[in-house]
Amino acid sequence: MTTSKAENGRNLKEAIIEGLIWFSGISAILIIALIFIFLLKEGAPAFVNVPISSLLGRRWYPIEDLFGLLPLLIGSLLVTVGAVVIAVPLGLITAVYLGEFAPTWQRELLKPLIEVLAGIPSIVLGFLGWVVLAPLVQNMGASTGLTAFTGALILAYMSLPTIISITEDALYAVPNEYRDGALAIGATQWQTIWRVVLPAARSGIVIAVMLGIGRAIGETMAVMMVTGNAANIPSWRTGLFFQPVRTMTATIAAEMGEVAQGSVHYSVLFGIGIVLFLITFAINSLATRFVSGGDGRATRRRAQL
Amino acid sequence: MENKIEVRQFNFYYGDFQALIDLNVPIRANQITALIGPSGCGKSTFLRSLNRMNDTISIARAEGEVLLDGKNIYDADVDVVDLRHRVGMVFQRPNPFPQSIYNNVAFGPRVLGTAKGSSLDDVVVESLKGAALWEEVQDKLYEPAQALNPGQQQRLCIARAIAVQPEVILMDEPCSALDPVATLRVEDLMRQLSKNYTIVIVTHNMQQAARASDWTGFFWLGRLVEFGKTGDLFTNPQEELTESYITGRQG
Ligand SMILES: Nc1ncnc2c1ncn2[C@@H]1O[C@H](COP(=O)(O)OP(=O)(O)O)[C@@H](O)[C@H]1O
Ligand SMILES: [Mg+2]
Numbered sequence: 001m002t003t004s005k006a007e008n009g010r011n012l013k014e015a016i017i018e019g020l021i022w023f024s025g026i027s028a029i030l031i032i033a034l035i036f037i038f039l040l041k042e043g044a045p046a047f048v049n050v051p052i053s054s055l056l057g058r059r060w061y062p063i064e065d066l067f068g069l070l071p072l073l074i075g076s077l078l079v080t081v082g083a084v085v086i087a088v089p090l091g092l093i094t095a096v097y098l099g100e101f102a103p104t105w106q107r108e109l110l111k112p113l114i115e116v117l118a119g120i121p122s123i124v125l126g127f128l129g130w131v132v133l134a135p136l137v138q139n140m141g142a143s144t145g146l147t148a149f150t151g152a153l154i155l156a157y158m159s160l161p162t163i164i165s166i167t168e169d170a171l172y173a174v175p176n177e178y179r180d181g182a183l184a185i186g187a188t189q190w191q192t193i194w195r196v197v198l199p200a201a202r203s204g205i206v207i208a209v210m211l212g213i214g215r216a217i218g219e220t221m222a223v224m225m226v227t228g229n230a231a232n233i234p235s236w237r238t239g240l241f242f243q244p245v246r247t248m249t250a251t252i253a254a255e256m257g258e259v260a261q262g263s264v265h266y267s268v269l270f271g272i273g274i275v276l277f278l279i280t281f282a283i284n285s286l287a288t289r290f291v292s293g294g295d296g297r298a299t300r301r302r303a304q305l
Numbered sequence: 306m307e308n309k310i311e312v313r314q315f316n317f318y319y320g321d322f323q324a325l326i327d328l329n330v331p332i333r334a335n336q337i338t339a340l341i342g343p344s345g346c347g348k349s350t351f352l353r354s355l356n357r358m359n360d361t362i363s364i365a366r367a368e369g370e371v372l373l374d375g376k377n378i379y380d381a382d383v384d385v386v387d388l389r390h391r392v393g394m395v396f397q398r399p400n401p402f403p404q405s406i407y408n409n410v411a412f413g414p415r416v417l418g419t420a421k422g423s424s425l426d427d428v429v430v431e432s433l434k435g436a437a438l439w440e441e442v443q444d445k446l447y448e449p450a451q452a453l454n455p456g457q458q459q460r461l462c463i464a465r466a467i468a469v470q471p472e473v474i475l476m477d478e479p480c481s482a483l484d485p486v487a488t489l490r491v492e493d494l495m496r497q498l499s500k501n502y503t504i505v506i507v508t509h510n511m512q513q514a515a516r517a518s519d520w521t522g523f524f525w526l527g528r529l530v531e532f533g534k535t536g537d538l539f540t541n542p543q544e545e546l547t548e549s550y551i552t553g554r555q556g
Contacts, residue, residue, distance in 0.1 A: 175400075177396065177398060177400035178400060178402055178403075179361075180358065180361075180394075180396065180400065181396065181400045181401075181402065181462070181465070182402070182412065182416075183358065183361065183389065184356065184358060184389055184393060184394035184396075184466075185389065185390070185393060185412065185413040185416070185465065185466065185469055186386050186387065186388075186389040186390030186391075186393075186413065186416070186417060186469060187386070187412070187413075187416045188386055188416070191416045195412065195415070195416065196402050196412075199402075199403070199404065200402065200403050
């Protein structure tokens, strides 16, 4: 028997579709690889030409060839940690309210509204932070309104929609049978949520938090507008979060336009890019491990007793 | 004989739809009461009315009385959480939490604060033994409950229910997802448990009702058509409807 015309056509179509899918997959990988290679090529000289001790220095002052990354690292750290500390509890509580307590009409009203918030351009939020938040922070007693705390507030606001929306999806995916099982034993609704629903939704919640943090670490524009951009290391004495800082992203964005291509300063800026890349990569792999850890945690702890 | 639960003039509605009509059902203490009837006749609804699990359905509404030890569980001063602690439930599809076997059984004592530390360990062991599951899981208490087979999962759910020492256990078609061997094990288990607990079981399997229960109620379109000793009801039904249902299914 020979293959029919129709069958030939079908096979050809299959082959084309398969090829397209393969091509898309490969090009995504290739593009990422290319970006990383480019980053390495431009940034690696920084780690060769500038001694590590100097990169770990406390002063970022490129005009005098001082390339201490510490203030920038600490700036990013303060703003991000601040944002996470504010956004994660708030986001989780809001999601639990929406998913477990709110009547349907409220959920149907609020969920899309929250998702729209995610679409507000960051420059608009930066502007809002500058005009509204900064004066408020200054009134709280800081010497200026443009501080790490102001940046953290804006970033928290930016990551909230992501955290809320994805956490709510994760809660929604928990089968009602689990809730019934807990309630039928005589657990209160709150115990049911805390001990059954949240653990069951854990991997989704971790992803929500990670995406929220990802948004915070990488954000540049809004942060640049409200953190004051002074590359100094805030001290405990004067209030860690209530002084101007400069983040890694803001540094790259602000200085890239002015450096000579191929100069040391130029390669250090790319070096900062590499550091950012590594941090994000580390957080992602940590999250993946945490997620695939499954039910083990509480269990393993008991097993050791 | 003493009635653990006494259902009186009970009506139940989902919105405008009346799912249960004028029910009067006695549930004897420390006996197994089986409820049979075609699918959709209200067996699950009735069972869920006995520990107010229907409260979670917003459009649901109940009228009449369900007396537990003489006290109406629908009275305003009844604490639902406490009620469900006394009247536990096992569901149609095994629904162990996605946690370890140990944590599943320990869940109830933990939330109710009835046992801690080594006494919690004891409760877990006793409950697993009570549910005839101990032998099979003693070496893997800290492994995920989802790794058990469906029959074991259902017995784990029974262990989880008895860990809080309820007075009544409601079972909604507990064997419908199980193979015949696992089904027989659960039936044996029910027989043992009935020494200490009052058991109400819904089943669409008439052989099971005939085999495993002391009393049987036959439901039809939201009404209780006939209620009596299991032996009598199956050998000598008083109502024509009952007779055609049990013979129709068997023949
Ligand atoms: N949550 C609900 N909302 C509305 N109607 C329901 C709900 N649950 C059950 N019903 C209806 O109530 C009747 C009895 O259902 P059910 O108690 O589940 O019967 P059974 O368990 O005997 O199969 C059916 O007609 C069913 O469609
Ligand atoms: Mg049912």
